[in-house]
Amino acid sequence: MEKSDANAPRTAAPVPVVVRDQRVAGLPATAGIDPANFQESGVLLTMSAPRVRISDIAHHDGQTVSIAGWLYNIRRSGKICFPLLRDGSGIIQCVAVKANLPEELFEALKDLTQESSLIVTGKVRAEARAQGGFELDVESAEIIQRVSEADPYPITPKDHGIDFLMDHRHLWLRSKRQAAILRIRHEVIKSIRDYFDNQGFTLVDTPIFTPAACEGTTTLFEVNYFDEEKLYLTQSGQLYNEANAMALGKVYCFGPTFRAEKSKTRRHLTEFWMVEPEMAYADLEDVKALAEGLVVYCVGRVLENRKAELEVLERDVKKLESVTAPFPRMSYDDAVKVLQGKGSDITWGGDFGNTDETLLTQDSDRPILVDRYPSEIKAFYFQPDAENDKLALGVDVIAPEGYGEIIGGGQRIHDPELLLRRLKEHDLPPEAFNWYMDLRKYGTVPHGGFGMGVERFVAWMCGTEHIRECIAYPRMLYRTRP
RNA sequence: UCCUCGGUAGCUCAACGGUAGAGCAUUCGGCUGUUAACCGAAGGGUUGUAGGUUCGAAUCCUACCCGGGGAGCCA
Numbered sequence: 001m002e003k004s005d006a007n008a009p010r011t012a013a014p015v016p017v018v019v020r021d022q023r024v025a026g027l028p029a030t031a032g033i034d035p036a037n038f039q040e041s042g043v044l045l046t047m048s049a050p051r052v053r054i055s056d057i058a059h060h061d062g063q064t065v066s067i068a069g070w071l072y073n074i075r076r077s078g079k080i081c082f083p084l085l086r087d088g089s090g091i092i093q094c095v096a097v098k099a100n101l102p103e104e105l106f107e108a109l110k111d112l113t114q115e116s117s118l119i120v121t122g123k124v125r126a127e128a129r130a131q132g133g134f135e136l137d138v139e140s141a142e143i144i145q146r147v148s149e150a151d152p153y154p155i156t157p158k159d160h161g162i163d164f165l166m167d168h169r170h171l172w173l174r175s176k177r178q179a180a181i182l183r184i185r186h187e188v189i190k191s192i193r194d195y196f197d198n199q200g201f202t203l204v205d206t207p208i209f210t211p212a213a214c215e216g217t218t219t220l221f222e223v224n225y226f227d228e229e230k231l232y233l234t235q236s237g238q239l240y241n242e243a244n245a246m247a248l249g250k251v252y253c254f255g256p257t258f259r260a261e262k263s264k265t266r267r268h269l270t271e272f273w274m275v276e277p278e279m280a281y282a283d284l285e286d287v288k289a290l291a292e293g294l295v296v297y298c299v300g301r302v303l304e305n306r307k308a309e310l311e312v313l314e315r316d317v318k319k320l321e322s323v324t325a326p327f328p329r330m331s332y333d334d335a336v337k338v339l340q341g342k343g344s345d346i347t348w349g350g351d352f353g354n355t356d357e358t359l360l361t362q363d364s365d366r367p368i369l370v371d372r373y374p375s376e377i378k379a380f381y382f383q384p385d386a387e388n389d390k391l392a393l394g395v396d397v398i399a400p401e402g403y404g405e406i407i408g409g410g411q412r413i414h415d416p417e418l419l420l421r422r423l424k425e426h427d428l429p430p431e432a433f434n435w436y437m438d439l440r441k442y443g444t445v446p447h448g449g450f451g452m453g454v455e456r457f458v459a460w461m462c463g464t465e466h467i468r469e470c471i472a473y474p475r476m477l478y479r480t481r482p
Numbered sequence: 483u484c485c486u487c488g489g490u491a492g493c494u495c496a497a498c499g500g501u502a503g504a505g506c507a508u509u510c511g512g513c514u515g516u517u518a519a520c521c522g523a524a525g526g527g528u529u530g531u532a533g534g535u536u537c538g539a540a541u542c543c544u545a546c547c548c549g550g551g552g553a554g555c556c557a
Contacts, residue, residue, distance in 0.1 A: 073517095
């Protein structure tokens with residue numbers, strides 16, 4: 001919301017405290033001010049001070065500025081109070097001294113309740129005692145809404161249980177920690193896009209409504225499409241990606257995906273975001289290099305641009321600083337042997353559980369690339385290894401610290417006859433894949449790509465216990481609200 | 483779906499067969515440098531629901547509801 005308007009009239013004298021809506025605020029409006037005026041003029045509001053954000057406060061030392069935000073917390077003594085103002089970009093401690101302020105303003109500030117909305121004007125001052133290094137000496141304030149004490153803001157600065165916090169997710173996002181996670185998520189998403197864009201990839205988004213499964217139907221959410229047809233929410237854009245790669249060479253899709261898995265763990269959501277690149281004229285080694293490069297780039301960007309957020313989260317950044325290329329590479333065969341040596345009861349042909357993934361990476365300070373899985377445990381479209389056709393040219397990237405598989409992908413089958421045979425082996429109806437078979441009919445080439453789960457990646461960056469904190473409104477097995 | 487843990491004040495928890503309690507939040511009072519401020523006082527409860535055992539149940543038993551953690555599957 002823009003406040004400044006050079007052409008609008010100014011008030012003769014500063015207004016110490018203004019209440020926009022007295023019905024809501026429960027406080028008397030300042031005499032002589034008609035609340036109806038200010039929505040129109042916009043200038044009565046906060047005098048002439050420029051509006052700044054807390055994240056920029058260091059550039060305004062010594063200046064009088066206005067900050068529009070919410071009361072994060074307040075500490076008060078008899079004649080001095082310290083409102084902590086939150087504006088979405090950070091938190092700043094304001095200082096209101098009774099002796100220096102009109103009685104009305106001081107009392108209004110002192111009695112303010114948590115998460116009341118207000119615009120504070122005052123002088124920025126470097127202050128060693130304050131977190132963030134700056135304070136705001138209050139000169140005037142406009143209270144937009146005072147939260148009623150009869151129904152106070154439910155999330156206090158003290159402890160809360162996860163059930164309560166999840167029920168209040170729409171408010172929980174206002175906490176320092178959740179804001180930090182969302183900013184890191186933003187950095188991760190932006191860095192993913194930059195990584196691909198800088199290498200000539202084109203973003204081509206794939207449909208959310210899809211007519212059939214990519215990899216079996218048990219984990220699909222069914223949707224009634226105008227009474228006549230059953231459609232499913234996508235669980236991967238990969239098949240469409242392959243078509244797009246044949247058109248544009250290097251592509252990626254980036255959007256929500258849906259899995260109706262009845263998983264109830266700290267690593268699962270039913271709705272999560274996934275980025276999926278796909279390259280024409282590419283083999284497994286190209287896919288591995290792309291995946292490794294992506295991870296290194298995104299970790300670097302988070303470290304470079306989100307130091308403050310990592311600090312809020314008390315993330316051990318050494319664990320991220322060690323994430324440099326090259327990542328250790330290992331075949332599935334060797335991984336099974338390593339796991340057996342560490343006491344896992346895994347046998348050849350089985351997929352890794354989470355305990356196996358944690359075991360495998362426990363001595364590594366960076367992710368591990370595991371490739372050449374048994375074809376039986378992989379989807380129908382994986383290209384078999386030329387040296388052993390029981391192996392699929394798939395690769396998983398397993399993050400350290402127990403964060404598990406963050407990337408899965410590989411090289412796709414380009415031979416039409418082999419692909420058809422695999423469809424039949426997997427009991428998939430070939431007629432549903434006619435368009436997909438076309439890609440092998442009209443100029444087929446080796447190609448490959450992968451998918452990376454954004455929330456799992458963000459959880460790893462942030463060091464969160466559970467990925468539910470890494471998306472604003474998580475959708476899980478037993479939680480779909482708010 | 484299976485295994486496992488839990489549901490007591492607005493919130494976090496205590497009481498574990500014998501009168502339901504504390505901290506925070508809220509209200510009132512005090513405090514000019516507080517850092518989840520502190521000090522004093524007050525209000526606040528059909529112990530998830532329904533049955534059962536018992537002289538007596540938050541506590542023991544049964545069923546159901548809701549949630550946490552994990553397994554399988556996956557990103």
